[in-house]
Amino acid sequence: MILNMVHALNQAMAQEMEREERVVILGEDVGVDGGVFRVTEGLLQKFGSTRVIDTPLAESAIIGAAIGMAAYGLRPIAEIQFMGFVYLAYNQLVVHAARLRNRSRGRYTAPIVVRMPYGAGVRALEHHSESTEAVFCHIPGLKVVVPSTPYDAKGLLISSIRDEDPTIFLEPTKLYRAGKQEVPEESYEVPLEQAKVVREGEDLTIIAWGAMVPIAQQASEMAEKSGVFPEVIDLRTLSPIDRDAIISSVKKTGRALIVHEAPKTCGLGAEIAATINEKALLSLEAPVMRITGQDITVPLPKSEDYYYPSPKLVVYEINKLMEW
Amino acid sequence: MIEQYDPLKGEMLQILDEQGQIKTKLEPKLSNGELKKIYSCMVTTRVADMKALKLQRQGRLGTFAPSLGHEACQVGSAFPIKKEDWVFPYFRDLGMYVTLGFPLKNYYLYWMGNEEGMRIPPELNIFTVAVPVASQVLHAVGAGMAANIRKDKIAVMCYFGDGGTSEGDFHEGLNFAGVFNTPNVFVCYNNQYAISVPRAKQTASKTLAQKAVAYGFEGVLVDGNDVLAMYVAAKEALEKARSGGGSTLIEAYTYRMGDHTTADDASRYRSEGEVKEWVKKDPIERFRIYLKNKDLWDDAFEKRVQEEAATLVEKAVEEAEKTPLPAIEELFIYTYKNMHPNLKEQLEELQAFLREGGK
Numbered sequence: 001m002i003l004n005m006v007h008a009l010n011q012a013m014a015q016e017m018e019r020e021e022r023v024v025i026l027g028e029d030v031g032v033d034g035g036v037f038r039v040t041e042g043l044l045q046k047f048g049s050t051r052v053i054d055t056p057l058a059e060s061a062i063i064g065a066a067i068g069m070a071a072y073g074l075r076p077i078a079e080i081q082f083m084g085f086v087y088l089a090y091n092q093l094v095v096h097a098a099r100l101r102n103r104s105r106g107r108y109t110a111p112i113v114v115r116m117p118y119g120a121g122v123r124a125l126e127h128h129s130e131s132t133e134a135v136f137c138h139i140p141g142l143k144v145v146v147p148s149t150p151y152d153a154k155g156l157l158i159s160s161i162r163d164e165d166p167t168i169f170l171e172p173t174k175l176y177r178a179g180k181q182e183v184p185e186e187s188y189e190v191p192l193e194q195a196k197v198v199r200e201g202e203d204l205t206i207i208a209w210g211a212m213v214p215i216a217q218q219a220s221e222m223a224e225k226s227g228v229f230p231e232v233i234d235l236r237t238l239s240p241i242d243r244d245a246i247i248s249s250v251k252k253t254g255r256a257l258i259v260h261e262a263p264k265t266c267g268l269g270a271e272i273a274a275t276i277n278e279k280a281l282l283s284l285e286a287p288v289m290r291i292t293g294q295d296i297t298v299p300l301p302k303s304e305d306y307y308y309p310s311p312k313l314v315v316y317e318i319n320k321l322m323e324w
Numbered sequence: 325m326i327e328q329y330d331p332l333k334g335e336m337l338q339i340l341d342e343q344g345q346i347k348t349k350l351e352p353k354l355s356n357g358e359l360k361k362i363y364s365c366m367v368t369t370r371v372a373d374m375k376a377l378k379l380q381r382q383g384r385l386g387t388f389a390p391s392l393g394h395e396a397c398q399v400g401s402a403f404p405i406k407k408e409d410w411v412f413p414y415f416r417d418l419g420m421y422v423t424l425g426f427p428l429k430n431y432y433l434y435w436m437g438n439e440e441g442m443r444i445p446p447e448l449n450i451f452t453v454a455v456p457v458a459s460q461v462l463h464a465v466g467a468g469m470a471a472n473i474r475k476d477k478i479a480v481m482c483y484f485g486d487g488g489t490s491e492g493d494f495h496e497g498l499n500f501a502g503v504f505n506t507p508n509v510f511v512c513y514n515n516q517y518a519i520s521v522p523r524a525k526q527t528a529s530k531t532l533a534q535k536a537v538a539y540g541f542e543g544v545l546v547d548g549n550d551v552l553a554m555y556v557a558a559k560e561a562l563e564k565a566r567s568g569g570g571s572t573l574i575e576a577y578t579y580r581m582g583d584h585t586t587a588d589d590a591s592r593y594r595s596e597g598e599v600k601e602w603v604k605k606d607p608i609e610r611f612r613i614y615l616k617n618k619d620l621w622d623d624a625f626e627k628r629v630q631e632e633a634a635t636l637v638e639k640a641v642e643e644a645e646k647t648p649l650p651a652i653e654e655l656f657i658y659t660y661k662n663m664h665p666n667l668k669e670q671l672e673e674l675q676a677f678l679r680e681g682g683k
Contacts, residue, residue: 061493068468
């Protein structure tokens with residue numbers, strides 16, 4: 001079936017809910033309305049209001065209750081309406097979801113999936129364009145996953161639902177309906193903690209995730225016209241990170257460029273650069289470079305383009321890297 | 325009975341007064357064996373608590389929150405809990421652990437700073453200690469929602485203090501409990517202080533119990549030093565929850581006889597006179613008088629209860645202190661279900677460093 005990311009995600013949840021009775025969904029507007037982006041459309045009709053739960057407007061409670069449900073034995077998928085609102089639940093995620101297994105020596109765990117629209121580039125209201133994945137990657141015990149294609153979206157969400165650890169599942173808003181792809185009708189898993197080389201090349205390694213993957217691909221097409229062939233890695237899981245994929249690529253190409261829309265300082269690019277430094281320094285022909293959002297608040301729609309990395313900007317940086 | 329005591333009118337449920345005199349009409353139907361068991365649990369709680377305090381002063385236990393004065397509200401509310409029910413504690417629950425048969429050794433182990441103490445026996449549906457105030461209210465509500473979804477006829481108990489009722493998670497949690505008609509029993513130990521902040525500064529509400537009204541369910545104010553009143557209120561609320569009647573908020577009106585924790589000095593913010601007034605309302609003493617009047621208590625019984633408590637406590641301390649520290653790997657292996665190579669590398673680096681005599 002040819003599906004966009006929204007429909008792929010919807011299918012993933014429907015199939016998992018059919019397979020496993022303990023999977024439930026909770027969040028604001030997820031039931032009757034099918035989610036403000038329609039990602040949970042039709043699931044209430046199919047599975048009933050006992051398993052697709054419209055909650056009051058309370059993010060900390062949505063996540064805290066999900067943790068309690070998971071401790072009792074359910075497999076909850078909690079939706080946070082926009083990443084900008086997850087901070088209200090950050091306490092529950094950090095001090096409980098991430099630590100419950102350790103605190104109880106494995107007796108109690110929190111196998112929850114927390115889904116949310118993620119990232120900018122959609123001309124959204126203030127506070128609806130967040131990409132603060134770094135603050136979750138920094139927390140031991142959490143997993144952070146971000147698909148960039150409909151195929152990966154379905155497989156990664158299925159894997160996340162089946163995973164025994166709490167997973168933050170970031171859905172790039174820009175890619176929800178950006179493209180369609182052949183998605184197998186049957187259930188399948190895309191493994192967590194595994195990056196994917198989505199484009200092979202010899203000259204440099206571009207590491208990206210989410211909506212930056214198509215940007216990296218577009219930049220690569222442009223670069224190839226000038227005879228530069230980038231290798232593009234889609235990280236897919238931001239935490240725990242697939243170091244081996246990154247290092248083996250960088251050892252091959254000798255140059256690394258990280259592209260993320262999140263602000264620069266303490267963004268995941270810094271972590272990747274440090275890792276490359278530790279594991280592949282002698283393979284490098286140039287410093288590891290990062291293209292990122294600036295250390296500013298994401299601008300409102302009229303000025304958003306100054307913040308959001310573009311293919312042209314990536315090509316600009318590729319050329320600088322190749323001149324080293 | 326709960327509905328007869330309107331918190332908005334400041335009505336408080338009391339069955340045993342401060343002189344140990346019983347309001348016979350409200351006296352619960354407990355067997356002699358059960359009454360003696362309750363007394364024994366209360367005494368054991370006090371003995372175990374005093375021992376913990378002693379250990380802390382000797383440097384053998386870390387900072388912890390003493391339960392002195394809370395014996396009635398802790399034991400009374402825990403006594404009617406059934407094996408299938410779930411319990412979400414906060415950090416001042418010793419009497420609940422004693423009553424439900426949680427290994428005392430684990431209690432001491434945890435507060436001694438060893439994670440092994442929180443390895444809760446599988447047959448006990450007791451959740452882990454919650455240090456972030458009131459955050460456990462949401463977990464208790466989630467478990468209640470799950471029980472409804474699974475159609476399990478159980479109750480989910482949740483404990484917190486007066487300070488906890490100011491946290492956002494308390495409000496969000498009780499709101500969910502009302503909307504989803506969860507089988508929760510929320511027990512608030514109003515011991516008049518949140519560290520140094522007195523109850524009157526915590527909220528302008530006249531009672532804490534009345535906050536339930538705002539969330540669409542019942543609240544009841546109970547004399548927290550009256551173990552029989554606590555028992556009756558909790559039993560009713562648990563039965564109501566198990567039969568689909570929804571949630572209840574029980575405010576146990578009591579007093580924190582000790583400091584907030586062993587790192588606190590309550591004399592900085594409250595008077596000796598105030599504390600002395602509450603000594604007169606000691607929960608164990610009034611129950612002892614009640615039992616004596618029923619010919620269930622005498623010196624021999626007291627001696628036996630004290631000796632049993634002392635033996636239990638000494639054994640628990642000994643076992644706790646004999647427990648080895650977690651192995652280095654155990655600091656790492658519970659981060660995720662499966663150890664990730666990145667983390668494994670960090671463990672190996674640490675082990676290599678330690679092998680070289682590093683510290």
